[in-house]
Amino acid sequence: MYGFEALSFNIHGGYLEAIVRGHRSGLLTTADYNNLCQCETLDDIKMHLSATEYGPYLQNEPSPLHTTTIVEKCTLKLVDDYKHMLCQATEPLSTFLEYITYGHMIDNVVLIVTGTLHERDVQELLEKCHPLGMFDSIATLAVAQNMRELYRLVLVDTPLAPYFSECITSEDLDDMNIEIMRNTLYKAYLEDFYRFCQKLGGATAEIMSDLLAFEADRRAVNITINSYPYGHEELAVCEDIDQVRAVMEKYPPYQSIFAKLSYGESQMLDKAFYEEEVKRHCLAFEQQFHYAVFFAYMRLREQEIRNLMWISECVAQNQKSRVHDSVVFIF
């Protein structure tokens, strides 16, 4: 019953909620980002990060660092945190935590299929996959020739199986179809996750439905902008970004995002959406005794890793003036 979760949530979720809030206090702050933005070389970045939670993960790296190493080690920390929480969790929290990773699984599947299409080596592709989205039979994806085989050979045993009912066709896999497949899968995943949260009820349902709805809206806008005239509802009749803007400004949450962009600019849209996403995810921590804090923590960490990647790339390529273009401060 909504409002009385405090009476029974802590039986199974109290310890893990406290752990995830402890992890949240380890997220990098504005002061940390300012220090990192002042760095001259990647070794400086490593030195600054050694004072944060990432210290133990980076300290053993040999001196000529690459940006990919930094990002890989930070992602490894996220994966370790996640696995620690997952093995301590009981139902339904364990199912909830698994749902968080299905998005990465979809991305990995699409990565391998696209890479195979372009004749890349399977091992090389496997190394590029996101570790949170790995599953056992992922390497066999390289063998499939069309979507039906893809489903029958590999995906039917994975948690992604129910999402495929809308996109099994006998067409061969090519770039366009793969993108459409990715978006169809992601849509089915968001709807499934939404239904699962509604079944959980209470504060989890309320907060997660807001976060998932924002994610869905963001993807819809991105798809529209990148591929008009495909889109949905009113967005479907838009021809360019100014019409998208006219449509979105009718909805108050998005008014503020689009107001920040001057006419004709679309590269700042990503950053504006990320800022709004971070703001909403931080708000999820204001309430206690629900599962949305786990989802919010994972997304905030991913944003932090994106920030670190951008900063490292800017430093490595000596483009420090552009550092603030894409860094979203979390606190």
Next chain:
Amino acid sequence: MSSSAIIAAHSSSWAAALVRISPYTFSAIGIAVSIGVSVLGAAWGIYITGSSLIGAAIKAPRITSKNLISVIFCEAVAIYGVIVAIILQTKLESVPKASIYEPESLRAGYAIFASGLIVGFANLVCGLCVGIIGSSCALSDAQNSSLFVKILVIEIFGSALGLFGVIVGIIMSAQATWPSKF
């Protein structure tokens, strides 16, 4: 003859059935509720606050010693229940068989029953209240140590609820005078 005596005279009415239950039954149930439900409230509160405290102390070990106060407040609730149960059981006296169902005996039995219920349920909700606040207190203290004392004030108000129950329960039980033995 008073009307209550007329009602009680009908041997198949509910009123008659109720007044023929021994006052000792009611007293015993009252004492059981007093200790049993208080301990339920204390235990519930302790696990709510304890699970959050353990998890939060991993990243912020400094919070453990201060936040044990929340656990102590919950424990106090169980102690109130024990004290009142001991007081109530000293109020039980034997009366001769002929006067078990006299109004005076019934009054004493009901007073002990009510006292036990009051204390038991007041301590149940007090334990829950203190436990939930203690959990939030531990999590907030782990993030920002200046919040601890402020949230502790809320907990102190919460623990007053159990005290109200104990006071009223003891006043009720002071009325439990059984008829004298002749």
